[in-house]
Amino acid sequence: MLSSYLTLAAILFCIGLYGALVKRNAVVVLFSIELMLNAVNLNLIAFAKYGAAPSLTGHIFTLFTISVAAAEAAVGVAVLIALFRSRGTVNIDEFDEMRR
Amino acid sequence: MLHLDITGEFVAFFLLSVVMITGAVLTISLTKVVHMVVSLAAVFLGLAGMFVLLQAEFVAFVQVLIYTGAISILMIFGIMMTEHRAEGTDPVKPLHETLAAVAALSLFGLLFFAIRASDFPEPAPFPFGEDQTLEIGKLLYTGYLIPFELLSVLLTVAFIGAIALARKEAG
Incomplete structure (x- = not known):
């Protein structure tokens, strides 16, 4: 059963990775990052139950990941709103000041 | 199999x-x-x-x-x-999209074969079926106390930062 959970997490992670690499809308890139974080959480919980030494440490780590993801989403959305105010777009191809 | x-x-x-x-x-x-x-x-x-x-x-x-x-x-x-x-429709860049698809698929192939190839030890029974919230609380306030408090600082900093970033500037 453990390998099924790990495979599902791998599928989710790869879908998220593809979205983060391909999508041009910055909000959608944030969605994809959330997908990848969720895949990691599934791995942590699966190992907490089916690992060699089951324990609650995986649950604690998942709680930490969820809180850090919440902070990341809040700051990400705030940065997007600030960028949208100054540039009028959320297309990540246009945010390239650092490259010039 | x-x-x-x-x-x-x-x-x-x-x-x-x-x-x-x-x-x-x-x-x-x-x-x-x-x-x-x-x-x-x-x-x-x-x-x-x-x-x-x-x-x-x-x-x-x-x-x-x-x-x-x-x-x-x-x-x-x-x-x-x-x-x-x-x-969500963007100007499609076929090369970029193909490369991203190849990268994601090859990562998936790598992970899949790694998962299939490894053999996991038979798991011990999971002993925390009951009173799990109590056990998590005990762990958070003993072994993981410092990360827990740091996390609360991080959340405060992040949300104040988010408010400061998204606020409309005066004038």
Whole structure:
């Protein structure tokens, strides 16, 4: 059963990775990052139950990941709103000041 | 080889994983951003179901509260404050898209073969079925006290920072 959970997490992670690499809308890139974080959480919980030494440490780590993801989403959305105010777009191809 | 013994856990796992993969694919492929959020919420709910299946009830409820509740709403706010009529259709760059697909697929192949090749030790029985919230609380306030407090500082800093960033500047 453990390998099924790990495979599902791998599928989710790869879908998220593809979205983060391909999508041009910055909000959608944030969605994809959330997908990848969720895949990691599934791995942590699966190992907490089916690992060699089951324990609650995986649950604690998942709680930490969820809180850090919440902070990341809040700051990400705030940065997007600030960028949208100054540039009028959320297309990540246009945010390239650092490259010039 | 796969050996399939149809148990309740397997059926629930199958249904939930169908929901999650469908939601994830739709999140990537739908055109309207608001529809994407709804399918992303389906993925989050499916993951909460997975957590219940893995006997992580407390984490499952935290997942529903934080992800399906807070983060989805936050994302909807993000959409509304930026381009709420945005279509996800972008100018397609075939080379870029192909390269990204190749990268994601090869990563998946690597992970899949690594998972298939490794043989996991037979798990010990999971001893925390009851009073799990109590045990998590004890762990948080003993062994993981310092990370826990640091996390509260991080959350405070992040949310004050988010308010400061998104606030309309005077004049």
